[in-house]
Amino acid sequence: MSENVKAVRAYRRNVALALGLLLLVFVLIPVFVKSPYILNIFVLVFYMSTLSMAWNLLGGMTGQNSLGHAAYMGLGAYASCLLITKAGANPWLSAIFGMVVVGLVAGVIFYPCFILRGPYFTLVSIAFGEAMRQFIINSTFFGRASGVGLPFGRDSWLDFRFGSKVPYYYVGLAMVLLIYLLMKKIERSRMGYALRTIREDEDAAAAIGINPTKYKIMAVVVSAMVAALVGFFYASYIRYIDPDLMVQAKSTESVLPAVVGGAAYVEGPLVGGLIMIPLSEFLRARYSAMLPGINMLLYAIALLAVIRFRPTGILGWYMHSKTKKFVDEKLLRKPPVEVFEAVELQKRGGKEA
Amino acid sequence: MKKMIALLSILAMLLTVLSVPAMADEEPIRIGTIYAMSGGKAAIGENILRGIDFAVKEINEKGGVNGRMLEVVRGDHAGDPAQGKSEAERLITQEHVDVMMGCHMSTVTEIVAQVCTQYGVPMITAISTLDRLSDPDHEAMDYFFRLCPLNSVYVKDMLEYLKDSAEQTGEEVKTIAIFTDRAAIGQELIRCVELYKDEYGFDLVATVDYTSDATDLSAQVLALKQADPDAILCDSYIGDATLFVQTLKAQNYTPKMIVAKANGFTDPAFIGNLANVANGVASVVEFNPDLINGQEINEEFKAEYGVNMNGHSAESYTVVWIFKTAIEAAGTTDGAAVRDAIAALDIQGEFPGGRKIVLPYDRIKFEDYDLAGEPHYRDNIYSSVAIAQVQDGEWKTVWPFDFTDTKILYPAPLQ
Numbered sequence: 001m002s003e004n005v006k007a008v009r010a011y012r013r014n015v016a017l018a019l020g021l022l023l024l025v026f027v028l029i030p031v032f033v034k035s036p037y038i039l040n041i042f043v044l045v046f047y048m049s050t051l052s053m054a055w056n057l058l059g060g061m062t063g064q065n066s067l068g069h070a071a072y073m074g075l076g077a078y079a080s081c082l083l084i085t086k087a088g089a090n091p092w093l094s095a096i097f098g099m100v101v102v103g104l105v106a107g108v109i110f111y112p113c114f115i116l117r118g119p120y121f122t123l124v125s126i127a128f129g130e131a132m133r134q135f136i137i138n139s140t141f142f143g144r145a146s147g148v149g150l151p152f153g154r155d156s157w158l159d160f161r162f163g164s165k166v167p168y169y170y171v172g173l174a175m176v177l178l179i180y181l182l183m184k185k186i187e188r189s190r191m192g193y194a195l196r197t198i199r200e201d202e203d204a205a206a207a208i209g210i211n212p213t214k215y216k217i218m219a220v221v222v223s224a225m226v227a228a229l230v231g232f233f234y235a236s237y238i239r240y241i242d243p244d245l246m247v248q249a250k251s252t253e254s255v256l257p258a259v260v261g262g263a264a265y266v267e268g269p270l271v272g273g274l275i276m277i278p279l280s281e282f283l284r285a286r287y288s289a290m291l292p293g294i295n296m297l298l299y300a301i302a303l304l305a306v307i308r309f310r311p312t313g314i315l316g317w318y319m320h321s322k323t324k325k326f327v328d329e330k331l332l333r334k335p336p337v338e339v340f341e342a343v344e345l346q347k348r349g350g351k352e353a
Numbered sequence: 354m355k356k357m358i359a360l361l362s363i364l365a366m367l368l369t370v371l372s373v374p375a376m377a378d379e380e381p382i383r384i385g386t387i388y389a390m391s392g393g394k395a396a397i398g399e400n401i402l403r404g405i406d407f408a409v410k411e412i413n414e415k416g417g418v419n420g421r422m423l424e425v426v427r428g429d430h431a432g433d434p435a436q437g438k439s440e441a442e443r444l445i446t447q448e449h450v451d452v453m454m455g456c457h458m459s460t461v462t463e464i465v466a467q468v469c470t471q472y473g474v475p476m477i478t479a480i481s482t483l484d485r486l487s488d489p490d491h492e493a494m495d496y497f498f499r500l501c502p503l504n505s506v507y508v509k510d511m512l513e514y515l516k517d518s519a520e521q522t523g524e525e526v527k528t529i530a531i532f533t534d535r536a537a538i539g540q541e542l543i544r545c546v547e548l549y550k551d552e553y554g555f556d557l558v559a560t561v562d563y564t565s566d567a568t569d570l571s572a573q574v575l576a577l578k579q580a581d582p583d584a585i586l587c588d589s590y591i592g593d594a595t596l597f598v599q600t601l602k603a604q605n606y607t608p609k610m611i612v613a614k615a616n617g618f619t620d621p622a623f624i625g626n627l628a629n630v631a632n633g634v635a636s637v638v639e640f641n642p643d644l645i646n647g648q649e650i651n652e653e654f655k656a657e658y659g660v661n662m663n664g665h666s667a668e669s670y671t672v673v674w675i676f677k678t679a680i681e682a683a684g685t686t687d688g689a690a691v692r693d694a695i696a697a698l699d700i701q702g703e704f705p706g707g708r709k710i711v712l713p714y715d716r717i718k719f720e721d722y723d724l725a726g727e728p729h730y731r732d733n734i735y736s737s738v739a740i741a742q743v744q745d746g747e748w749k750t751v752w753p754f755d756f757t758d759t760k761i762l763y764p765a766p767l768q
Contacts, residue, residue, distance in 0.1 A: 037443045044439070137537075145537040146483070147460055152467060152493070163471055238435050240464055284436075285443055289427035292390035292398075 004342045007335040014332040026173055030166045039165035041281050043237060046172030047230050049273030050179050052257035053266070054226035057183060059255065060263035061192065062219045063199030068125035069227050070250030071132040076102045076228025077235040077245060078136065081148045091160040095232040099225040106224035107217055114213050117202065126248065133246040147242030150235060160236045168237050175233060176270070179226055183266045186222070195219055227254075260306050262313025271314050276303075381424035382417075382686055384409070384676060385450030385474075387440050387465055388457055390429040397457050397665065401480070402427070403658050404666030405454065408673035415706065418677045419684065426450050430461050437461035441468040450474065451686040452676050454669065459483030466497035473688035475695055477675060479668040480639075482507065487729040495731070496692050498719045500675065501668055502736040505725065507637050508545035508586075511612050512553045514635075514740045514752045515584050518610070521754075522763040526610065530559040530582035532573065532597065534589055542588045542614055548725050558582050567593050570600045577608070584610035591617035595626045602630055602767060609764035611635060612740065624746055633765025635742040639664025639712065641750045644739060645757060646709045667711050674704045675717065681705075695719060696731070713739035713756050 033039060051073060058064045080098035083089045089097070113124045136142040155162045162168060186192050194215045197205040202212050235241050261272025279302060283295035310317045318324050328334040386405060388398035402425075409423045417423060426448045428440035437456060444450045445468065453469050453476040456462045462481040469476040470493070477498045478486070484503045485491070502510070515526040531546055533539030539562055550557050559580035561573045570593070577585060585608045589597060594617035601607065613636040617623060624631050642651040642661045650670075654662040662670075675698065680686060683694035700717040703709040710717065716735040721728065740752040742762055750757040 035446055037439075037446045040439055040442050044435075144540070149463065149490075151490075234435070238438055238464065239467070240434050240460065242434065242460055244432070244434075281439070284429060284440075285447070288390060288429040292395060292429060295429075296391055 002346070004335070004339045005346070007333075007339055008343050011332060011334050018332065023177075030169050036165045039169050041278055043165060043168050043172045044281070045273050045277045046169075046176045047233050047237070048253065048277055049257055049269050050172075050176050050233075051227055051230045051254045052261075052269035052273055053176075053179050053183050054223045054230065055254045056258040056263055056266070056269050057186065057195075057226075058219050058223045060258055060265075060268065061187065061199065062195045062216060064216065064219070065119075065122045065255075066125040066220075066223070067122055067248065067251045067255070068129035069223075069254040070248070071129035071246045072102050072106060072224040072227035073231040073234065073250075073254070074136075074241070074243070074246035075105065075132055076225075076231030077241045078142060078148065078231075079228070080232040081150060081235050081241055082142070084150060085148060090158065091232075091236060095229060098232050099228045102228035102231075103221045103225040107221045110220045111213075111217055114216050126251075129246055129248065129251055133243045136243045136246070142243075145243060147240060150239045152239060161239075172233065175229065179229075180266065180270065182226075187266050191215060191218060256303065258313075260303065260313055262315030262318075264312065265315045265319075268313055268315050275314065379421065381422040382452075382680060383424050383426050383448065383450040384673065385426050385428060385441075385444035385448065385453040385455075387428040387430050387437055387444070387453070387455035387461070389432045390427065392431040392433075398429075400663055400665045401457060401669045403654075404479075404662070404669035405673055407654055407657065407666070408670045411707075412673065412677050418680050423673070423677070428455075430456055430458075430465075432458060432461070434461050434464050438464045438468060441465040445469070445472045445474055451680075451688075452476070452691060454479060454672055454676075456481065457665070459486060462486060463491075466491075466494050470494045470496045473692075475676075475679075475688060475692045477672045477695070479672045480665055484724075484729075487732045489728055489730075492728075492730050496688070498695055498731045498733075500672055500717070500733050500736060501639065502738055503724065503729075503732065504541055505545045505548060506736065507614055507738055508542060509549050510738045511586060511614065511637060511740070512546075512549050512555065514612065515555070515610065516553055517752060517754070518761055518763070521761045524583075524609075524763075526555065526583040528556045528558045528580075528582040529584050529586060530561065530577055530580050531557070532561045532577060532585050532587040532589075534565050534593065535562050536565050538588050538590075538614070538616060542586065546586060563593065565590060565593065567596060570596050571604065573597075574600045574604050574606060578604060578606045582608070584608070584612060586612055586614070587618070588614040589617045591620040591622055591626075594618045594620070594623055598627055598630055598634065598767065607765065607767050611765055613637070619741075619748070624743060624748075628746060629768055631743045631767075632745070633743065633762050633767055635740050635751065635761075635765075636748075637738045638741045638748065638750070639738055640667035641739060641741045641748055643748075643750050643757065643759070644711070644713055645755075646713075646715075647711045650708060650711050662711075671710065671712060671717075674707055675700070677707075678704055713737060713750075713753060 030039060051069060055066060055069050058066050076098040079101040080094035083094040083097050084091055109128060116124060137145050153161060194210045197210055198212050198215060205212055257272030257276055258269040260276050261268035261270065280299050283298050288295045388401050389395055390398045405425055409425055412418065413422050426444055428444050430437035430440055453474050455465050455478065457480055459481040462478050463486055466476055473496060475496050477500055480501050481499065482501055482504045484505055487499055519525045531543055533542050543560060546557065559576060559582065561576050563570060563573050611634050613634065615637050618634060618636045619638060640647055640663060651662045679691055679694040679698055683690040696719055702715050714735050714737050717733050718735060719731045720734045721730045722734050739750050739756060741748040742751045744762050749759040751759050751761045
C-alpha cells in the first residue's frame with residue numbers, strides 16, 4: 001500500500017475522530033450540566049438551528065429567500081397540536097400528520113407562485129405567513145387568538161412529555177443530526193446539483209434539462225416539512241402555541257443563524273445557531289433588567305458587524321482563513337491536494353501503481 | 354513566608370465559609386418579575402414595574418420582611434411564551450428567586466405558572482384576567498394564585514353597576530345592547546354578557562359588531578338607535594372608541610348609559626380626542642386616583658414618578674404586600690411554606706403594618722369556588738373592579754358607592 005493511500009486514510013480517520021469527539025461532547029453535556037436554564041438554551045439552539053437548516057435549503061441552496069418559515073413551523077405546530085387535543089392522537093403520529101399537511105399546503109400554494117422570481121417570491125412568502133396567522137386568529141376551530149395548550153401530566157415517552165429538560169435535549173440533538181444528514185444527502189444528490197444550478201442561473205438550468213419548477217417545489221415541500229417538524233417539537237416543549245408564533249419577526253429569526261453561520265454551507269445554520277442564540281440569551285439575562293431593550297440593540301450590532309465584515313458568514317470566512325489551514329495541516333494532517341488526486345486516479349486505474 | 358501566605362489564605366477561606374450561614378439571614382428576599390420590558394408591550398410593563406418598585410421601597414424603608422430586604426429580579430418575556438418559559442427557568446434556577454410575579458399576557462402567565470409549579474416557587478399574578486387560568490384544567494397548578502378579577506367578573510361588575518345605578522338615577526335598567534369589536538376582546542364581552550344577563554334580568558335587545566379600525570360606524574349606531582336600549586355595553590380599541598362616540602354625536606343619538614370594558618375607552622387619548630363629548634361615558638377601572646383608599650398612595654406615587662398610579666401599578670403594588678405578609682406568616686422563604694401561607698391568608702381592610710387595600714375592594718383571600726357553574730381554583734374571591742365616568746373631562750369613580758363620593762351623571766350628556 002502506497003504512502004498516499006495511508007495518508008488519505010489517516011486524514012479521514014482524524015476527521016471522523018474529531019466529529020465523533022464533538023458529538024460525544026454534546027451527548028455528555030446533560031451528564032455534567034445540571035442547570036435546566038443552560039439545557040434550555042441548548043434545546044433552543046437545536047430547534048432554531050433545525051429551522052434555519054430548513055430555511056437554508058430554500059434560501060442558501062436554491063436562492064429563494066423565504067420570509068415565511070415561521071408560518072410553516074406554526075402551521076405544523078397547530079396541525080399536530082389540534083390532532084392531539086381534539087382527536088386524542090399519539091403525538092409522534094401527529095408530528096408526521098403535521099409534516100404531511102404542511103408539505104401539502106406549501107406545495108399547493110407555491111406551485112403557481114414559482115412563476116415569480118427573486119424578490120417577488122419573498123413577498124409571497126411574507127404574505128403567506130401573515131395570511132395563515134390571520135386565518136388562525138379568525139378561526140374558532142384553531143382557538144382564535146388565545147391559542148392551543150397541550151395537556152400537562154406525568155412524564156411519558158409515548159406522549160412526548162417531560163418535566164425534565166434532558167429528554168428534550170436528546171430528542172432535539174437527534175433532530176438536528178437527522179436533518180443535518182438529510183441536508184448533506186440532498187446537497188450531494190442530483191437534487192442538490194439541480195438546486196445550485198437554479199440558484200446560479202435559472203434559464204441556464206432549464207436549457208440543460210433541469211426543470212426549475214419541479215426542483216423548486218421539491219425544495220419548498222421538504223423545507224416546509226422540516227419546519228413543521230420543528231413546530232411539533234416546539235409545541236411539545238413549550239406546551240402552548242398561539243398565532244404569534246407566525247409573526248414576521250419569527251421568520252426573520254429563522255434566517256439569522258444561516259446568514260451568520262454562512263448560507264452557502266449546510267453547516268452554516270449550525271454554526272450560526274450555536275453562536276447567535278446563546279449570545280441573544282446571554283445579552284437578555286445580563287442587560288435587559290438594567291436598560292430594557294439594550295439586549296436587542298447589542299444583538300443588532302453583533303449582527304450588523306457579521307454582515308459588514310464577514311458577508312459570507314462565519315464559515316465563509318473560516319474556509320479561506322489561516323485557522324482552517326492550521327487545523328487541516330497540523331491537527332487533522334490533511335495531505336496536499338496532489339495526494340488526493342493520485343489516490344483517486346489509482347482507484348480508477350483499478351490497481352496499485 | 355510561603356507557609357504564612359498559605360495559612361492566611363486557608364484562614365480566609367474558612368472565614369468565608371463560616372460567615373455564609375451568618376450572612377444568609379441578611380440576604381435579601383428575591384422577587385422574580387416577568388413582564389414585557391422590550392417589544393410592543395413594553396409601556397404596560399413599565400407601569401407594572403413602577404408599582405412593584407414603589408411597594409418594595411416602602412417595605413424596605415420600614416425594615417423589610419423578617420429583617421431581610423426585598424430585592425426585585427427582573428425578567429423580560431417580550432410578549433413571547435417561549436421567552437417567558439426561558440426567563441422563568443433562568444430566574445428560578447440561576448437567580449434563585451423566592452417568589453414570582455407575572456405576567457401581563459395571560460397566555461405567558463400560564464406557561465410561567467407551570468414552570469413555577471414544577472419548581473415549587475409561589476407565584477401570584479396581579480393582572481392576568483383570562484378565566485381559564487384557574488379552571489379545572491389548571492387545578493394542579495397549585496403554586497399559582499390570582500389577585501385580579503377574572504374577565505367574566507369584569508362583565509358581571511358592569512351588570513351589577515347597571516342594576517345598582519337605579520339607586521341614584523331613579524330609573525331601572527331593563528334593556529341592554531352590546532356594541533363591540535369582532536376581535537377577541539369583543540367575543541369575550543359577548544360571551545360574558547350572555548352568561549350573566551339572565552341572572553340580572555336584563556333583556557339583550559341588540560348585539561352590534563364591527564371589524565377593528567373601522568372607518569364608518571353609522572350603520573352600527575343606527576342599529577343601536579333603533580333598538581334603543583337603556584344601556585349600551587361596549588369594548589373597543591382607541592380608534593374605534595373615538596369614532597363610536599363621534600358617530601353617536603353626529604347621528605344625534607344620546608344613549609342614557611354607556612359602559613365600556615376599558616381598553617380604548619380608558620386610553621389617555623380618549624378624553625384628549627373627544628374633550629367634552631366624552632362626558633358621561635363610563636368604564637371599568639381597576640384603580641382610579643380618586644378612589645377613597647387610593648388618594649393618599651396616588652399622591653406619593655405621583656411625587657415619585659410624575660404620573661398617576663393606574664390599575665396595573667396598584668394591583669402589582671398590592672401583590673408585593675401579599676408576599677410580604679405571607680412570608681412573615683410563614684417565617685421562612687421555603688416555597689411550600691409560603692404557598693401554604695398565601696393560601697391561608699385573609700387580609701381584611703388593611704395589611705398588617707401597611708396601608709388599607711388600595712383597590713376597590715376591602716378583602717383579599719384566595720379560595721376555590723364556583724363561577725357560573727364551573728369550579729375555579731386559588732382566585733381572590735373578593736376582587737372586583739370599579740366603574741369610573743368621564744365628568745368634566747376627567748375619570749371620576751362612581752361605583753362601588755362605598756368607595757367614592759361622586760354621583761353618576763345621568764343621562765350621559767355627551768357634551
